[in-house]
Amino acid sequence: MPALSYAQNGVGKLTSKPEQKQNVFTFSTEQAKVQLEFCTPEMVRIRTSWDGAFEPDEEYMVVQHIWGPVKVELKKKWGNYILSTDQLQVRVNKEPLTIEIANKAGDILSTETFGQNGGAYKNGKVVGTRKKLMPDEHFFGFGERMDFTDQLGKEVNLNVGRGAQKPHIIGAYNIMEANYAPVPFFMSTRGYGIFLHNPYATRWDMGNSASDSYAFEAQNGELDYYFIYGPGFPAILGQYTTLTGKSPLLPRFAHGLHVGTYSGGTWGHTEHSSTEYVVELVRKYREMGIPIDILHLDSTWRLFGKSGGNGATSYEWRETMKNPQGMFDRLYAMNLNMVGLHIRSRYDNGTSLNLLDQAREKRMVYPEEANKGGFVNFFDDKAVDWWWDNAVMKIASIGAKFLKTDEGSGFGRVPSESNKLGATSPEAQKLHNIFPIAYAKAPYEKFSKYNNMRGMNHTREGYAGIQRYPFIWAGDWPSEWQYFGPVIKAGLNMGLSGVSYWTHNMGGFEHKADPELYIRWVQFGMFSPVAHVFGMDHPGYKEPWNYGEEALANFTKYDKLRYRLIPYIYSSAFQTYKTGVPMMRALVLENQKDVNTYNVEDQYMFGDNMMVCPVTTKAAQTRVVYLPNGQWVDYWTGKTYAGKKHYNIVAPLDQLPLFVKAGAIIPMQEEVQFDDKKPWGDITLDIYPSGKSSYELFEDDGLSEKYKEGNYSTTAITSNVSGGNTTITIGAAKGSYAVPPRNYLIKVRQEKAPVTVQIGDQKLSPANAEQFAKATSNAWYYDQEAKVLWAKGAKTAGETIEFSISQ
Known part of the structure; x- marks a missing residue:
């Protein structure tokens, strides 16, 4: 050019x-x-x-x-x-x-x-x-x-x-x-x-x-x-x-933890791969109490073929991967919600399955000038149907529920990861940038229909419109400090370009991670739109127990926090579907007249109310943060900061700097190990009172596309501070989705104990921590050390309840 x-x-x-x-x-x-x-x-x-x-x-x-x-x-x-x-x-x-x-x-x-x-x-x-x-x-x-x-x-x-x-x-x-x-x-x-x-x-x-x-x-x-x-x-x-195109909702469980595995044997170590390794990996997550919902098996599940090697897909299982059907059955028995497999966009011939030959004979590959071709022709509906029926169904029929569609960039140009040059015609060059969209679209739609639920596809490449087939990951960046900050920039820029569901490999991909880098990267990863951990360092593979006790404790802490925050994350995802505003927001997105935000490349808003400030410097004990206009509260200490200023913040290794916008209302669920596809139980509302503020909690069945037809409910929650008193109102659920009766716990950040707390006209009796934990509803407790008021009230979907807190 x-x-x-x-x-x-x-x-x-x-x-x-x-x-x-x-x-x-x-x-x-x-x-x-x-x-x-x-x-x-x-x-x-x-x-x-x-x-x-x-x-x-x-x-x-x-x-x-x-x-x-x-x-x-x-x-x-x-x-x-x-x-x-x-x-x-x-x-x-x-x-x-x-x-x-x-x-x-x-x-x-x-x-x-x-x-x-x-x-x-x-x-x-x-x-x-x-x-x-x-x-x-x-x-x-x-x-x-x-x-x-x-x-x-x-x-x-x-x-x-x-x-x-x-x-x-x-x-x-x-x-x-x-x-x-x-x-x-x-x-x-x-x-x-x-x-x-x-x-x-x-x-x-x-x-x-x-x-x-x-x-x-x-x-x-x-x-x-x-x-x-x-x-x-x-x-x-x-x-x-x-x-x-707006970004559709992923299944609700996809807002939990995604784990990738090389099944025990990455490239050069494929003899170690096995289905038993995969089963034991998930069993270890469960036994250690680390929440997980989704697993994908990366490239070494499959036999590298005769023509394209690791750069093409034979859809034939490697000989070390014994009984894949049984593997899927055992994984789902441990309450995984989805298990998927990594593929690439070319066909290949295996030992007993000659898909490349068949596809060429039936003209189901994209036509090329210099050879017979090998790319799946994702631009042709008949070719996509043939690919699904003859290739993907061989794995979908025994338990695979989604694909990781890798290497979408090799079509129409010299590929990055293969010496197999594909189509280079003028037409192919025109299609090069939109090939990744067609490549992601096909399995997204096919699996959605086959699984009878929302689609999900995990892909690396994209172009304008890729947000319709979420999600996308940032690529295979090595486990080195120099790449950590740039990966954060990648996420900010994706959000500024209309893509919300975005992720990365926590801890980096290649090379063994420095435990400190792993800790800091995991903190960022658990506050990314999609939480995804995966690496190819043999034999560590970015599994949290392989980087020391401190790394394991950090991983468990932030994974559990993410799962508690899923009502907030899921409501933010619905907001994206309605408005196009991403979950991960560069500060400039909502502060475009504030020149201080223009070069803030390592902080972001996570939804409406939480600001995330990852630490990207090795051995750092502090980091400088910029807080835009308004009042901001340190999530860990409760200290309030005035906005439009820079601050040097203490950042211990186990602490991701997090700030909450004054007035914030953050809905949280109870601690869980996986998404059970049922309505949420008791909801905690983490509230930072300031003036008048509100939040809408979104709920639906979490699986179907009925939300697109309006089959969901929202619950409006408001906080109002006036004359030293605070009123928290939880409105009636509005919409066609049936919200169950439940307790709402309010967690109100305030400097001193209240004089009275009541729900409507009913004055609640104070309790200590033990009594409050045992109370079924209608109680309150003030934690003097944490400066937090807890109150609890039962509510049916159609009711409105009001907590009145007098100082």
């Missing part, structure tokens, strides 16, 4: 008045056609075609192509055209044609009118546009970037894959080049976002080559982008994910 271009071949001047068809306005110029489609009052699609033809709709990146009517007023002024909605004013300048967009008040958001080089251009096959860089404008998004969060002044290259150079430390593990899940979308602090709707490799000059402008271009295809006005980042993400 050539260097970023200036407007060597622009569109020229406007030659006729616009043609209008409903919300679509087409402008003809000397060299091109420019089309503006108003999707909503806040979103306009801008397309430029130098041959006058526009590409047909596609289903991988964009899911909404048809929009309702939008009121657009067209005016001609001084030879230019102004198209206005309730939110935007789009000026189409005549000579040359350039586009300027302002908000309703007339404040310019984006303009191509400056100097000689603004506007759309074409250079050979490359298409792009250059826009003015406005004062104090910063840019966030671009997918799973591990280098920076704020991309102002940077040049960003987006194309699915990772570094291929050797040695690994500057090649395959090059955080500057890492590109597992690029997303051609950014948000500007000026209040807008741009999504470049193009599948080819793209380049973004965000003020790198010139301080007064930024540009983006694609290697080929159409110049087609959506301009989205917020002005807030959450609103921009809401519209972007309406366009590219």
Whole structure:
């Protein structure tokens, strides 16, 4: 791809008045056609075609192509055209044609009118546009970037894959080049976002080559982008994910712990792999009281085939993996909710199963120019059906319930992990970036139907729209301190790019982890959208008991805390489904006018109310945190801090710095070892009273897709502090899902014991800790040391109860 271009071949001047068809306005110029489609009052699609033809709709990146009517007023002024909605004013300048967009008040958001080089251009096959860089404008998004969060002044290259150079430390593990899940979308602090709707490799000059402008271009295809006005980042993400798809809910149990295993024998040690190892692994988790719900067997479960080796999938069990059917049965008998298997996207021939030969003979592989092909043709429904019936069903029929779809980047380019070059035709290059979406979509949908529950797929690569087939993991980064911080950045950037269900390998992947690094990485992992532990260091494999007693205690502590927080995590996931706002939120997401947040790359909000601040420096006893506007409470000590300030916080090894927003209400369940698929029992509400605040607890069956049809219930919880007194109200459950009767325990952070506590008109009697624990309901207890008030009350779904706390 050539260097970023200036407007060597622009569109020229406007030659006729616009043609209008409903919300679509087409402008003809000397060299091109420019089309503006108003999707909503806040979103306009801008397309430029130098041959006058526009590409047909596609289903991988964009899911909404048809929009309702939008009121657009067209005016001609001084030879230019102004198209206005309730939110935007789009000026189409005549000579040359350039586009300027302002908000309703007339404040310019984006303009191509400056100097000689603004506007759309074409250079050979490359298409792009250059826009003015406005004062104090910063840019966030671009997918799973591990280098920076704020991309102002940077040049960003987006194309699915990772570094291929050797040695690994500057090649395959090059955080500057890492590109597992690029997303051609950014948000500007000026209040807008741009999504470049193009599948080819793209380049973004965000003020790198010139301080007064930024540009983006694609290697080929159409110049087609959506301009989205917020002005807030959450609103921009809401519209972007309406366009590219909202993230569906994973099964409720998938918000617990995911464990990966090489079955006792990673590459080079495959003779040690066995089904018995897998069973004993899960038994050990259960015996040690470490909660777990999901397990996947990575690549050494399968026989490495005759053609592609470890880079392809034979769907045949390795000879050391005795009785896999019995293995699945024993795992499910220990109350695992899902067990899955790792695959790659090529077929291979095994010893007794010749799937590669069969698929080629039946033309079920993607056609290639230089050979017979080997990739599953995930772009063809018949090929997907054949893959499912003849390959995946061999493992699904005996107990596999999901796949880990690895190595989605080798299609249409030189692969990272195999010497088997795949399709390289122009069509394959066009499909390269969207192959990971098709690859994840197929098993997600097939297993959902087969399991009769929500889909789940575990994948590494993605592009715009991958959030529809969650979840994605950050790749195989070594167990070294230098990669810990960049992995956190990857998660922040994914959230800023519309992807919420994201994870990583706790403790890193290759190499034996320093126990301290393992401890710190696990703390972060348990507060990630998906909690996932897996490694290939033989024989440690990132199993928590292999890194010392302190690491085991840390793992158990934070895993149990995560499970207690699942009502909060699950409610946050539903919020993502409704709004597009991710669970893991860079501080800038909700503080885009606070310049202090622009370079905070190792802190994040986890849902609405909790801020997570991982420690990423070896031997650190403290870390600096930035607390945005408001009041913040240290989760461990209860100390309150004023916002919009930096603090140096003490961080013992067993303590992940956590802060809670003043006013927070955090729902928690009782301690459990796995999700039993039943409604939650007693719910604890961890409350940090401050002014008026509220929270909505989401509940449904946890398994089906009925929530999409409205079959769920929400319970509104409010906290109100007035005149030194606090009122906690738990409303009636609203919705069609049957919420059971239960106790609600309120855990109120306050400095002194109350004078009285009552529920409605009933005054509750004080109790000591032992009496409170034994009480079935309607009791209170104040923990003087922890500065916490506990109170308990029974409630049916249709009731509203009110706790009144007088000081």
